[in-house]
Amino acid sequence: AQTVTQSQPEMSVQEAETVTLSCTYDTSESDYYLFWYKQPPSRQMILVIRQEAYKQQNATENRFSVNFQKAAKSFSLKISDSQLGDAAMYFCAYRSPTGANSKLTFGKGITLSVRP
Amino acid sequence: NAGVTQTPKFQVLKTGQSMTLQCAQDMNHEYMSWYRQDPGMGLRLIHYSVGAGITDQGEVPNGYNVSRSTTEDFPLRLLSAAPSQTSVYFCASSYRGGAGEKLFFGSGTQLSVL
Numbered sequence: 001a002q003t004v005t006q007s008q009p010e011m012s013v014q015e016a017e018t019v020t021l022s023c024t025y026d027t028s029e030s031d032y033y034l035f036w037y038k039q040p041p042s043r044q045m046i047l048v049i050r051q052e053a054y055k056q057q058n059a060t061e062n063r064f065s066v067n068f069q070k071a072a073k074s075f076s077l078k079i080s081d082s083q084l085g086d087a088a089m090y091f092c093a094y095r096s097p098t099g100a101n102s103k104l105t106f107g108k109g110i111t112l113s114v115r116p
Numbered sequence: 117n118a119g120v121t122q123t124p125k126f127q128v129l130k131t132g133q134s135m136t137l138q139c140a141q142d143m144n145h146e147y148m149s150w151y152r153q154d155p156g157m158g159l160r161l162i163h164y165s166v167g168a169g170i171t172d173q174g175e176v177p178n179g180y181n182v183s184r185s186t187t188e189d190f191p192l193r194l195l196s197a198a199p200s201q202t203s204v205y206f207c208a209s210s211y212r213g214g215a216g217e218k219l220f221f222g223s224g225t226q227l228s229v230l
Contacts, residue, residue, distance in 0.1 A: 004158070033216045045159075045206060045221035052216060091158055097215045103174055104151075104219065106158025 023092030122222035139207030147213030
């Protein structure tokens with residue numbers, strides 16, 4: 001079974017600075033998808049970024065980018081120019097390529113605070 | 117465009133009571149699912165559906181029933197609530213359930229079972 005580990009329960013960053021959130025996973029599959037979801041205090045789950053394992057190029061979405069290291073099974077999220085609105089819980093998630101029959105496996109999440 | 121709508125947002129039950137959490141989506145998505153979120157844990161899949169009339173179990177299905185009579189609706193039923201079912205419940209949908217598809221989440225239902 002796949003597992004997703006987010007070992008840092010909390011992190012803090014100064015506004016306008018850059019922060020990196022760590023995630024590691026364990027799988028025996030060669031093809032899969034990885035996601036970062038944001039959950040602000042409103043409780044809404046918001047997709048931040050996704051990465052397909054067979055694509056070597058790291059995904060980017062505006063101020064958000066990932067460092068995907070397939071051999072190391074590492075998938076970190078970098079937030080540049082941090083904003084107060086980035087304060088939230090962030091979840092790393094894994095999904096195998098079998099589609100509807102496969103579930104999203106989530107890590108325990110990391111709480112990010114942004115200092116003004 | 118409402119997206120995924122969950123009702124109610126908050127609910128308090130007594131042990132043994134039954135209730136239904138409602139979920140509706142207006143995006144004509146084939147795939148719908150229910151997750152629960154417990155403190156210090158990520159979301160875990162309860163049940164999912166790949167279309168009207170088709171449902172299947174997820175990771176933690178015990179104590180929950182689902183049905184999918186229409187494309188739009190996917191209610192989650194608790195037949196006899198237990199304190200262990202105190203959690204935040206999320207409904208999520210996607211176009212066809214492909215592994216790389218974006219999941220659209222509802223705003224969640226916070227359930228307390230006393």
